[in-house]
Amino acid sequence: MKVRVKFFAALHDITGRRELNLEVREGLTVGELHRDLSARFPRLADYSGSLMYSVNAEYVPADYPLGDGDEVAFIPPVSGGAHAH
Amino acid sequence: MLISITTDPLDPQHLIEHVRRDESGAVALFLGVVRNSSLGRRVLHLEYDAYPQMAEKKMRQVAEEIMSRWPITDIAIAHRTGRLEIGETSLLVVVSSPHRHEAFDACQHAVNRIKEIAPIWKKEVWEGGESWLEGEGKAALQPE
Numbered sequence: 001m002k003v004r005v006k007f008f009a010a011l012h013d014i015t016g017r018r019e020l021n022l023e024v025r026e027g028l029t030v031g032e033l034h035r036d037l038s039a040r041f042p043r044l045a046d047y048s049g050s051l052m053y054s055v056n057a058e059y060v061p062a063d064y065p066l067g068d069g070d071e072v073a074f075i076p077p078v079s080g081g082a083h084a085h
Numbered sequence: 086m087l088i089s090i091t092t093d094p095l096d097p098q099h100l101i102e103h104v105r106r107d108e109s110g111a112v113a114l115f116l117g118v119v120r121n122s123s124l125g126r127r128v129l130h131l132e133y134d135a136y137p138q139m140a141e142k143k144m145r146q147v148a149e150e151i152m153s154r155w156p157i158t159d160i161a162i163a164h165r166t167g168r169l170e171i172g173e174t175s176l177l178v179v180v181s182s183p184h185r186h187e188a189f190d191a192c193q194h195a196v197n198r199i200k201e202i203a204p205i206w207k208k209e210v211w212e213g214g215e216s217w218l219e220g221e222g223k224a225a226l227q228p229e
Binding site for chain 2: 006008009010012013050054057058059073075076077078079
């Protein structure tokens with residue numbers, strides 16, 4: 001099945017891409033996808049434990065199983081608004 | 086309720102007019118503004134990145150939370166992305182209510198929630214370098 005993965009901020013810098021279209025196995029979880037992509041982009045592994053994931057623009061846990069056509073985003077800790085410190 | 090994410094400069098007056106009602110005795114306005122220093126470094130400018138569709142959805146979720154928890158008359162939220170210079174406004178939150186206390190309180194709560202759940206990131210560009218700022222992460226994303 002096909003999924004689209006979007007990268008933002010520091011993860012865009014790491015991967016050099018805004019998004020990636022991938023063919024993945026049925027039932028793959030977002031956490032497993034993160035692990036698999038860390039083999040291709042090793043610095044993604046630095047974010048294990050701190051990333052949030054979204055599927056179709058809603059936060060999901062790492063064990064969320066992907067479906068065909070899903071839009072996945074790896075979301076580093078957010079820092080919008082004014083200066084936080 | 087007005088929610089927007091844009092690369093254009095933000096106009097507070099437009100949002101004020103949008104939220105004001107004849108029964109509103111107060112309009113509270115928050116501007117998040119680009120500051121010229123961070124952790125002792127001189128900041129040249131900021132760059133904001135966002136997941137626009139999700140950021141808009143999460144800002145709308147915040148607005149709905151606020152509307153359901155405070156007796157306010159309306160709320161408007163606008164976030165700017167892209168490159169912002171010192172002194173420019175990155176975030177506008179405007180709340181109208183019959184009385185000032187709820188307007189202040191709801192406005193502050195909205196700003197805090199946006200910073201927790203909206204997928205928006207800022208990069209500081211300073212003399213000799215740049216860095217994406219990363220917030221509190223998962224801990225901040227637990228439901229209240």
